[in-house]
Amino acid sequence: MTIVRALGALPVGLMFASAVGAMPSSLGAQTDYFNTDRNRPVRIEDAHATERYALEVKLAPVRLERGDGGVYSWSIDPELAYGILPRTNLEVGLPLRFAEGDGAASGLEGAEISLFHNLNTETRTLPALAVRGDLSLPVGALGPDRVIPAVAGIVTRSFGFGRVHVNARYAFADRPESEPGDEPSAGHEDSRWLAGLAVDRPFPLNSVLLIAEVYADQPLPDGADLAWNAGGGFRYQVNPYLAVDAGLGRRLTGHPSWFITVGSALHLGVRRLIPGVR
Amino acid sequence: MMGDEKDLTGNWQPKRGDPVIKFVSGATIAACTALPVLLATPVPAHAQWSTVYEQTYLPASHNWEFRQRFAFADRLFNAFDYGHAILYETLLTRPQADADLLERRIFDHLTREVLINPPHVPLAEAAVMPQYAKLVPEAERMFDWAHVLHRQTYDVWADVRIPLEEKDARIAEILEYYKSRPDIAFSSRPKSMELMDGQYYSLAFRHEFPRFNGLIWGYHWLQVGLYEPLIAGQNPDERQSLAQATVARFWQLLQSPPESTPYLMPMTAAVAPLFTARYPEIAIIFDNLHMMHDVVSDILASPQVPRDRKRAEIMRAVDLFRDDSSYVTSVEEWRSMAVGMGIQNQGGAAVGFLAALPTPTVERGASMATMEHGPAASHADHQAPADASPTAGIPGAGGMEHEMRGAMETILQILEDPAVLEAIRSDPALLERWTDGEVQAHFESMREMLDGSAEPAPDVEPTAPAHQH
Numbered sequence: 001m002t003i004v005r006a007l008g009a010l011p012v013g014l015m016f017a018s019a020v021g022a023m024p025s026s027l028g029a030q031t032d033y034f035n036t037d038r039n040r041p042v043r044i045e046d047a048h049a050t051e052r053y054a055l056e057v058k059l060a061p062v063r064l065e066r067g068d069g070g071v072y073s074w075s076i077d078p079e080l081a082y083g084i085l086p087r088t089n090l091e092v093g094l095p096l097r098f099a100e101g102d103g104a105a106s107g108l109e110g111a112e113i114s115l116f117h118n119l120n121t122e123t124r125t126l127p128a129l130a131v132r133g134d135l136s137l138p139v140g141a142l143g144p145d146r147v148i149p150a151v152a153g154i155v156t157r158s159f160g161f162g163r164v165h166v167n168a169r170y171a172f173a174d175r176p177e178s179e180p181g182d183e184p185s186a187g188h189e190d191s192r193w194l195a196g197l198a199v200d201r202p203f204p205l206n207s208v209l210l211i212a213e214v215y216a217d218q219p220l221p222d223g224a225d226l227a228w229n230a231g232g233g234f235r236y237q238v239n240p241y242l243a244v245d246a247g248l249g250r251r252l253t254g255h256p257s258w259f260i261t262v263g264s265a266l267h268l269g270v271r272r273l274i275p276g277v278r
Numbered sequence: 279m280m281g282d283e284k285d286l287t288g289n290w291q292p293k294r295g296d297p298v299i300k301f302v303s304g305a306t307i308a309a310c311t312a313l314p315v316l317l318a319t320p321v322p323a324h325a326q327w328s329t330v331y332e333q334t335y336l337p338a339s340h341n342w343e344f345r346q347r348f349a350f351a352d353r354l355f356n357a358f359d360y361g362h363a364i365l366y367e368t369l370l371t372r373p374q375a376d377a378d379l380l381e382r383r384i385f386d387h388l389t390r391e392v393l394i395n396p397p398h399v400p401l402a403e404a405a406v407m408p409q410y411a412k413l414v415p416e417a418e419r420m421f422d423w424a425h426v427l428h429r430q431t432y433d434v435w436a437d438v439r440i441p442l443e444e445k446d447a448r449i450a451e452i453l454e455y456y457k458s459r460p461d462i463a464f465s466s467r468p469k470s471m472e473l474m475d476g477q478y479y480s481l482a483f484r485h486e487f488p489r490f491n492g493l494i495w496g497y498h499w500l501q502v503g504l505y506e507p508l509i510a511g512q513n514p515d516e517r518q519s520l521a522q523a524t525v526a527r528f529w530q531l532l533q534s535p536p537e538s539t540p541y542l543m544p545m546t547a548a549v550a551p552l553f554t555a556r557y558p559e560i561a562i563i564f565d566n567l568h569m570m571h572d573v574v575s576d577i578l579a580s581p582q583v584p585r586d587r588k589r590a591e592i593m594r595a596v597d598l599f600r601d602d603s604s605y606v607t608s609v610e611e612w613r614s615m616a617v618g619m620g621i622q623n624q625g626g627a628a629v630g631f632l633a634a635l636p637t638p639t640v641e642r643g644a645s646m647a648t649m650e651h652g653p654a655a656s657h658a659d660h661q662a663p664a665d666a667s668p669t670a671g672i673p674g675a676g677g678m679e680h681e682m683r684g685a686m687e688t689i690l691q692i693l694e695d696p697a698v699l700e701a702i703r704s705d706p707a708l709l710e711r712w713t714d715g716e717v718q719a720h721f722e723s724m725r726e727m728l729d730g731s732a733e734p735a736p737d738v739e740p741t742a743p744a745h746q747h
Contacts, residue, residue, distance in 0.1 A: 054334035202405035269337030
């Protein structure tokens, strides 16, 4: 059943695929595995923006979650990110969700638009700092009732062993009453606030990054308990323009659940998006 | 937002589960997670704020053609990036380490493991050299941007779909894109050797770490030398075989370091004369890039540069290599210098070479600034000490006999005749000799001398370097 519902995501997936196909085949050189993104494979991200003029296509980041009683839910979160300004990228995402069990539902979980700005490059005296503004738009069957804005701060610091990332996020949203049986989904943007830390370790000769995280988030519904989450995963650079990632994690409190994620990102260069280039 | 529970005095009383309490709890958790990271960051009075940023490749149909068709060389360049990065990180973070660390352990790791099994994709250099990247992110970006120029230039020449007559236009576009970032682009005006070898910290690296320095110069030799087989080859098969020969020659340079490695910094005009003749501006940029690599190594290795001055000195070099006025020399001087240093001292020709490595004629790691500004400053005297120099035996331009000058002009005129060039191209043996870097260097030297005694070309830069000390 879940698989059947998941097939419903095909139109959106194909839309993204055709968007990619319509672009020039030219590909930009990147070391994308080292620049982590939200939910690829963990929730905590680094403070680095997509390169200027680069277009990153996160074609099918898939997440499978197993909640209480063996209830499964799937989500697919295709996203486009474009380096619109120095150290700044614009992101557009269309998250889809398919849930089984009593609360079975499927559909678009809103549309997300984000602007990510890296304030500075990391130096000896200052970590890399970034801010992000998110808008979750009321689109789709599972989307929010109205626009939900959110802000986030990101810090990245490099050490000899690897890097440490700290994220904090706050959403300005109404608080629906919690219904019995409601299961907040780890990793989704349905939290009042979120704060956490991740540690990564690169293996540059193999273009592999291992990363682990722990974070706390307060689900939006009133009365919901604070949730602690832990996860880990890896990112791997397949070739200069394709990176893949996979991870697994667990919601430790509230409604404990397991989740696994698999994703990939294509790094593209599009001449038409570069001013002055014919 | 706030809960409506108040005490008898009218003050708000928080209770568990209140949104404000949750927010405060969240803020506390955020602070607790962020604090260790922030506290691990020493913040001196002058915090180092940098906003240098990354920019993607110029998208084009030739992207990654070199990687597809010349993987054996492309992967080596990934390894070279690692070699540079691990060098800087080690010099910066292990200043007290015995020279053996770089000269044996890391050198062996690079030559016996990394170069044998090089990375399959370009490296995230910040992952290899996190401390160096934090010290001078501006310099890191500058190197990276120039490496992008390198790779895209290879791509154009590796792409068999681009006709020869279109390649120059593609390269011009790449160069324009490169120069669109003046904050991280090297100047395309040639810099005097004084900038590299005439500073108070100069030569520190090559004297302390001769094997590693030879390895770096071997890297640079291949990075510019590999353009020659791509340009000299008349068809894809020939380009492949010539490129393989050039890579084989690179391995030969590493056979018995430091004796077998270049004795002087390989200059593009000497190692890649065909490329330089076609794209002088890019050749100059690559020489500036390689000079700055050496300058950074010297600054990091020199005990005369205190640790708290390392960044300042590297940033000074960043500025000097970006601007178009400091330490500038003329294009003629630059070409003359490259040839005069002796191709045999710079690793030898990249195509059409003999089986044995050329015999160097200078002391290994000698100061090139001395060669440039010593008694051998004139064009005619820009030669290595021994008689194996490309210009050996040829009188100076000032005292050149009339007959000798006439003979040289005649030879050059004959060689510029299209029919003669066609005949050379149709004869493999002749072509091999014609594309020999040393032969080309001799011709270049002859042109230099003739030009030196004639009126300067209109586009020639002023010969007096405008130094900024």
